[in-house]
Structures are given as C-alpha cells and as structure tokens.
Amino acid sequence: xxxxAPLMLLAATVVAAGTLTACxxxxxxxxxxxxxAFIKDTNGKVTVRDDYVRLVARQFEKEHPGKKVxxxxxxxxxxxxxxxxxxxxxxxxxxxxVVYEDTFLVNSDITAGLLRPLDLYLRTWDDWRQFQPAAKxxxxxxxxxxxxxxxxTDTRGLWFNKKIFKKAGLPADWRPRTWDEVLDAAxxxxxxxxxxxxxxxxxxxxxxxxxxxxxxxxxLYGTGEHQxxxxxxxxxxxxTRGFRDSLTFLDTVYKERLGPDVSDALSPNIQTNVAAExxxxxxxxxxxxxxxxxxxxxxxxxxxxxxxxxxxxxQAPFPTQHGAPPGKVSLAGGWTWSVPRKAQQPDxxxxxxxxFQSKPNALEWxxxxxxxxxxxxxxxxxxxxxxxPGIGFFTGLVGVSRYRPALPEYxxxxxxxxxxxxxxxxxxxxxxxxxADYDTxxxxxxxxxxxxxx
Amino acid sequence: MTSAVARxxxxxxxxxxxxxxxxxxxxxxxxxxxxxxxxLLLFLVxxxxxxxxxxxxxxxxxxxxxxxxxxxxxxxxxxGDPAFRNAVVLTLVFTVLSSLVGxxxxxxxxxxxxxxxxxxxxxxxxxxxxxxxxxxxxxxxxLLYTFFERRGTLNALLDQLHLPAQNWLxxxxxxxxxxxxxxxxxxxxxxxxxxxLAGIPQEVTxxxxxxxxxxxRRLWHITLPMIRRSIGTNLMLNTLQTLSVFGLxxxxxxxxxxxxxxTLPVFMYDQAFLKSLIGYGTAVALLLxxxxxxxxxxxxxxxxxEV
Numbered sequence: 001x002x003x004x005a006p007l008m009l010l011a012a013t014v015v016a017a018g019t020l021t022a023c024x025x026x027x028x029x030x031x032x033x034x035x036x037a038f039i040k041d042t043n044g045k046v047t048v049r050d051d052y053v054r055l056v057a058r059q060f061e062k063e064h065p066g067k068k069v070x071x072x073x074x075x076x077x078x079x080x081x082x083x084x085x086x087x088x089x090x091x092x093x094x095x096x097x098v099v100y101e102d103t104f105l106v107n108s109d110i111t112a113g114l115l116r117p118l119d120l121y122l123r124t125w126d127d128w129r130q131f132q133p134a135a136k137x138x139x140x141x142x143x144x145x146x147x148x149x150x151x152x153t154d155t156r157g158l159w160f161n162k163k164i165f166k167k168a169g170l171p172a173d174w175r176p177r178t179w180d181e182v183l184d185a186a187x188x189x190x191x192x193x194x195x196x197x198x199x200x201x202x203x204x205x206x207x208x209x210x211x212x213x214x215x216x217x218x219x220l221y222g223t224g225e226h227q228x229x230x231x232x233x234x235x236x237x238x239x240t241r242g243f244r245d246s247l248t249f250l251d252t253v254y255k256e257r258l259g260p261d262v263s264d265a266l267s268p269n270i271q272t273n274v275a276a277e278x279x280x281x282x283x284x285x286x287x288x289x290x291x292x293x294x295x296x297x298x299x300x301x302x303x304x305x306x307x308x309x310x311x312x313x314x315q316a317p318f319p320t321q322h323g324a325p326p327g328k329v330s331l332a333g334g335w336t337w338s339v340p341r342k343a344q345q346p347d348x349x350x351x352x353x354x355x356f357q358s359k360p361n362a363l364e365w366x367x368x369x370x371x372x373x374x375x376x377x378x379x380x381x382x383x384x385x386x387x388x389p390g391i392g393f394f395t396g397l398v399g400v401s402r403y404r405p406a407l408p409e410y411x412x413x414x415x416x417x418x419x420x421x422x423x424x425x426x427x428x429x430x431x432x433x434x435x436a437d438y439d440t441x442x443x444x445x446x447x448x449x450x451x452x453x454x
Numbered sequence: 455m456t457s458a459v460a461r462x463x464x465x466x467x468x469x470x471x472x473x474x475x476x477x478x479x480x481x482x483x484x485x486x487x488x489x490x491x492x493x494l495l496l497f498l499v500x501x502x503x504x505x506x507x508x509x510x511x512x513x514x515x516x517x518x519x520x521x522x523x524x525x526x527x528x529x530x531x532x533x534g535d536p537a538f539r540n541a542v543v544l545t546l547v548f549t550v551l552s553s554l555v556g557x558x559x560x561x562x563x564x565x566x567x568x569x570x571x572x573x574x575x576x577x578x579x580x581x582x583x584x585x586x587x588x589x590x591x592x593x594x595x596x597l598l599y600t601f602f603e604r605r606g607t608l609n610a611l612l613d614q615l616h617l618p619a620q621n622w623l624x625x626x627x628x629x630x631x632x633x634x635x636x637x638x639x640x641x642x643x644x645x646x647x648x649x650x651l652a653g654i655p656q657e658v659t660x661x662x663x664x665x666x667x668x669x670x671r672r673l674w675h676i677t678l679p680m681i682r683r684s685i686g687t688n689l690m691l692n693t694l695q696t697l698s699v700f701g702l703x704x705x706x707x708x709x710x711x712x713x714x715x716x717t718l719p720v721f722m723y724d725q726a727f728l729k730s731l732i733g734y735g736t737a738v739a740l741l742l743x744x745x746x747x748x749x750x751x752x753x754x755x756x757x758x759x760e761v
Binding site: 428 | 531604621623624708709710711712713714724728729730731
C-alpha cells in the first residue's frame with residue numbers, strides 16, 4: 001500500500017495535467033485546406049446560407065484541384081455568434097481563414113486588430129469596380145483600408161396596406177414627402193378605419209438594433225448631416241435638434257396612439273408580431289421596416305405563406321423631415337466576407353472570397369437570401385429583379401442609403417439610443433429630457449470624445 | 455487504516471507535535487488533495503480573482519486596443535450613476551417582496567396546511583408546487599410571461615369573471631416579476647419548513663393545546679421559536695438565490711419598460727454585454743456580492759442568538 005502511494009499520486013497528477021492542458025489538436029494548418037466560419041440560423045429548418053456556402057465550396061474545390069474547404073457553421077444568436085468568432089480569431093490555432101462579419105461589428109473587430117486588410121488583393125481584382133461605392137465603404141477601417149467584401153445589403157422604407165388605404169380614402173400610390181404627411185396618413189387611418197393600428201415604428205430596448213436602425217436612425221438621418229458622429233472632428237455629437245426632433249416624432253406616434261399598444265411596442269417580440277401577425281392579418285396600415293420582409297411570406301420562406309402579400313402591400317420611400325433633398329432616407333446594413341489577421345491561409349482565403357463574390361455566385365446568394373445586390377451587374381440582372389416582389393423598389397434605395405457610423409463604439413451608442421427611445425415611448429421622460437440623458441450616457445460610453453452641435 | 459488516520463490526526467492536533475517521518479510524511483498525507491486543489495485554483499479561485507482584477511480596469515468586450523488600470527473609478531462611477539441606484543432599490547424591493555415576504559411566508563403556510571391535509575391533497579399540492587420549482591428558469595419565465603401578458607391567460611380569466619383587465623408587465627413590472635419568483639421558488643421553502651415542522655415533538659403542541667393556547671399563540675410561542683434555525687437557513691438560501699435571479703426577469707421584461715424592473719443582475723448584464731463595459735459590469739457584480747454578504751451577516755446573527 002505505502003510504496004504505491006507516490007505512484008498513485010504521480011499517475012493522478014499526470015492524468016490531471018493531461019486533462020487540464022489538453023489542447024484542441026487537429027486544427028493545425030493544413031496547407032491545402034481553407035476554413036470558413038459563418039452564422040447558421042438558430043432555427044434548424046432554415047438552411048439558406050448553409051446550402052449556398054456548400055454550393056460555392058464545391059465549386060471552389062472543383063476549380064482548385066487538391067484544395068479543400070472546411071465549413072464551420074456556428075449555430076447561435078447574432079450576439080453569441082459575434083462573441084464566438086471574436087474568441088476564435090484571437091488564436092492562430094483556431095482562427096478561420098474566411099469569416100462572415102456583420103457590418104454592425106466589423107469596425108470593433110478591426111480596432112481590436114482581429115482582421116487583415118485586403119487592399120493588396122482588391123487592387124488586382126477587376127470585379128471590385130462592379131461594387132457600389134457605399135458598399136465598398138461597408139468594411140473600411142478608420143485607417144482607410146478595406147477589411148471585407150460585402151455579399152449583399154438591405155434597405156429600409158415604408159410598407160403600407162393598400163386595402164386599408166382604400167377604406168381610409170388614401171391613394172394606392174402613396175408617396176409621403178415629409179414626416180407630417182406620414183403622420184397625417186396615420187391619423188386619417190385612425191379616424192376612418194377603427195380597429196387597425198395606423199403606423200408601426202420600432203422603438204425601445206426590446207427590439208434592439210431593429211428599433212435603433214429601422215426606427216430612430218431612419219428619422220435622424222432625415223434631419224440633416226452628421227447627427228450622430230462628426231467624421232471631421234472625429235467626435236460623437238451631442239445636443240442636436242435632429243436628435244430631439246426624432247424623439248418627438250416617436251413621442252407623437254405613441255402619445256396619439258397611432259402606433260401599437262405601448263406595452264406591445266416595447267416587447268422583444270414586436271418584430272415577429274409585425275411580420276407574422278399584424279401585417280398578414282391586415283391589422284396594421286403602415287410599417288416602417290426592412291427590405292427583407294417579403295421573404296417570410298414566400299412559399300419557400302417556411303413560416304407563414306401569404307400569397308396575396310405582393311398585391312396587398314405597397315412600398316414608399318421614407319421621407320426626410322421637411323422634404324429636403326434627396327427627399328428620401330434609407331439605411332443599409334449587411335454582412336461582409338473577411339480574413340482574420342491570424343488566418344493560416346490568407347491567399348487561399350482571398351481566392352475563396354473571389355469565388356463567393358463572382359457575379360453568378362453573388363446573384364445566386366441575392367436570389368436565395370432575399371438580399372439587395374451590391375454589385376451593379378447583379379442589380380441589373382433580370383433574374384435578380386424578378387426574384388422577390390418589391391426588390392426593384394428597395395434596390396432603388398441603395399443610391400440614397402447611408403451606413404451607420406462604422407466605429408467600434410457604435411454598438412454601445414446604439415444601446416443608449418434604444419434607452420432614450422424607450423424612455424420617451426413609455427412616457428418616463430420628455431424628448432428633451434431623454435436626449436439630455438443620452439448626451440450624459442454618451443460621454444461616459446465614448447470616453448468624453450463628444451462635441452456639442454445645437 | 456482508519457485508526458492510523460485517527461492517530462495521525464491526533465498527533466497533528468497536539469501543539470508542537472513533530473511529524474514522524476518529517477516533511478515526507480506530511481507531503482504524502484496532503485498529496486491526495488493536490489489534484490482537487492489544483493482544479494479548485496484553476497476553475498474557481500482563478501476566475502474569481504480575475505473578476506476582482508478586471509473590476510479595477512476599463513476592460514471592454516470589443517473595440518478596444520488595450521485596457522488599463524483605473525483604480526476605483528468604476529466604483530465611483532457606480533455610486534454616482536442614477537441607473538445603478540435605481541437597480542439597487544429595485545433589487546431590495548424584489549428581494550423583500552418575493553423572498554422574505556412571498557416565498558418564505560407562503561412556504562411556511564403551505565407546509566403548515568399540508569400537515570393537516572389528507573394524503574391525496576398533500577400529494578397533489580406538493581406535486582404542483584414542486585413542478586414550478588424544478589422547471590428551468592427560462593421555461594418558467596416564458597410561462598409567466600404568457601400568463602401576465604396583456605392578451606395572456608390572467609386577463610382571459612379576469613375577463614370571464616367580468617373583472618377589469620391588468621397590464622402589470624407594463625404598469626407594475628417589478629411586482630409581476632416578484633410574483634413570478636414567488637410562484638417559482640416557494641417549493642424550496644415549503645420543503646424546508648415541512649421537514650422543520652415534522653421535527654416539533656407532538657407532546658409540546660398537545661400540552662399547549664391543553665393549556666388553552668389558540669392557534670396564533672401556539673404559532674408565535676412554540677412553532678416559530680422551535681424552527682428558528684430552519685427559518686434562518688431558509689431565509690439565507692432564499693435571499694441569495696433571489697438576489698441572483700436573471701433569466702426570469704430577462705425573459706419577462708428585459709428590465710423594462712424603461713428601467714422599471716432592472717435589478718442589479720440585469721443592470722450588470724446590460725453594462726457588460728450590451729454596452730461592452732466589462733470592467734464596470736464586473737465592479738457592479740462585486741457590489742452585488744457585497745449586498746448578498748450583508749444579508750448573510752444579518753441572518754447569521756439571527757441563527758446564533760439563543761432564545
């Protein structure tokens with residue numbers, strides 16, 4: 001018994017050390033394999049992106065004999081996906097060679113030094129000229145270099161129900177020119193068609209970035225230049241009239257009961273409610289929403305087929321505050337294919353990105369994923385223009401679309417905007433008070449780099 | 455073997471005892487604990503230490519090139535932050551309402567009533583209450599959300615009874631989540647008190663009854679003093695559990711509307727993961743730990759006092 005004790009101890013220590021320091025082996029750099037990480041829908045039935053990536057990967061393997069593509073689908077909510085790829089990119093051992101990045105966070109990752117600039121490759125790539133200028137800026141760092149190639153984008157505008165409009169005596173080719181005309185149409189619906197919600201504008205913390213982007217920024221970007229961030233001064237902006245006016249618009253919508261019931265509007269499920277219930281059941285007249293809305297009602301969309309949607313719903317661009325040129329506002333988001341700084345196969349990774357974004361493959365993705373094309377030649381392709389009803393209208397908005405401030409602090413600033421919206425909607429604060437609170441929060445979030453622009 | 459251990463222990467207890475065989479025996483004696491100690495250091499002490507460390511830095515989740523030490527700035531910021539003060543007040547309200555008043559009292563009442571109930575009634579009630587307790591927090595959250603929601607079960611019931619509808623998730627969110635926590639956590643108190651009440655000797659209760667003490671007097675003078683220790687233990691466990699409730703509130707209200715149900719754990723999550731201020735969020739976590747410690751100290755004193 002006694003003499004074996006040290007042996008036992010030794011064994012235990014070895015086992016423990018083995019378990020504790022065991023590293024994931026097998027992900028070494030194999031010179032012929034390129035690893036691509038992308039987000040997989042949390043709903044296992046939705047395999048739109050997986051199928052497309054697999055298709056491109058097979059084509060790539062055919063074109064480059066001896067090379068292999070390893071797919072790393074990450075099934076997670078968006079926030080968890082961001083965290084996961086950020087962790088993966090920190091080590092050369094786990095970094096993928098190609099990564100799918102949301103423009104919402106791409107600048108955070110550029111600043112954190114996780115991505116590789118692609119300018120050298122882009123210089124020799126003829127197709128880059130086909131990309132819209134706004135899309136080229138989607139993954140541009142503050143150093144002026146480009147860190148990703150966008151695969152599509154989305155735009156935002158007004159969806160309205162023509163049947164309800166007819167009852168209210170409003171035109172089927174409605175085209176509001178100012179905020180007031182939007183509100184007036186909503187008030188008309190309220191008067192003449194009881195029982196429907198006149199206007200939905202996403203708001204508050206529950207809807208998250210949907211509220212900030214589809215709701216608040218669609219308003220704010222129609223009030224003038226640089227309302228959130230001043231690129232000249234490299235500072236975030238406080239105290240603007242536009243900020244207060246945008247909150248006042250929201251305040252009007254919810255005070256006059258033109259929007260959904262406040263408790264519904266602030267619920268995290270409002271987006272699902274709008275797309276799956278309120279619009280198909282024709283309980284909502286006007287919805288300020290994204291270009292992708294139609295994909296769920298298609299036969300292929302899964303959830304809720306609604307064959308009549310394209311005949312029932314019309315689209316109109318969202319106007320600037322007082323009709324100032326260009327007269328319409330849209331914001332664009334989207335995702336890019338990027339190469340992590342610690343990727344083992346950067347050259348091969350670039351080859352794969354080229355394959356992803358060749359014209360036929362880019363077209364394929366836009367049709368499958370109900371995306372707005374970022375390549376001019378894809379946007380002009382008849383197959384794309386007829387893929388989803390309304391795609392032509394939303395593609396037309398790309399020209400006036402602006403991107404969110406592409407800065408590392410943006411996600412945090414967006415959270416603060418959501419809080420200001422919630423305070424106004426829930427009637428906890430006046431628009432002026434909520435805007436002042438936002439200014440205070442903003443200073444602490446961006447380390448005091450703010451400039452007042454009353 | 456056992457006697458050897460006992461002898462060794464006795465030797466070790468003697469002040470100034472010299473270990474036979476010297477340091478080698480000592481090493482051998484402690485060696486079986488090495489793997490466990492290493493594991494504890496790695497997976498428990500390490501992360502906690504790391505947490506304490508980053509509470510004093512301005513670490514961010516993303517978008518930052520490097521973090522630096524900022525001393526007590528995070529804590530100063532917390533005490534000057536109205537949102538933090540609001541979270542502390544709501545945490546106290548939530549804890550007092552749902553743990554001290556709700557789960558504790560209801561648990562004792564249920565335990566008392568079930569002692570007198572017939573077997574089938576006891577089995578049924580027990581099963582129902584315990585079901586609520588074993589449900590995962592997230593499932594309970596969704597269930598209660600659909601119960602309290604404006605078009606949910608509760609309003610359907612009230613409508614049947616021709617009573618006015620409620621919208622507590624919006625008007626009184628902290629009360630709604632407190633109710634939810636009572637619904638979910640009462641079983642634990644009920645089990646503890648059932649065991650405690652079973653331990654009260656029958657003769658004591660009977661002789662009090664013979665002396666003419668009514669129900670309330672018996673409760674106050676006999677039952678409560680006799681289960682005092684269980685009350686203390688139960689309160690302590692309950693409070694610590696309630697202080698750290700996150701999933702339930704997150705699912706039901708996300709701390710909203712505004713920040714009317716933003717207790718400390720929700721506030722912490724909001725700062726650390728939605729606003730990326732990991733350093734500040736961790737500092738708030740340490741302050742939450744402090745609140746829990748204060749409660750524990752009070753309960754420990756309760757336990758120690760002799761009647």
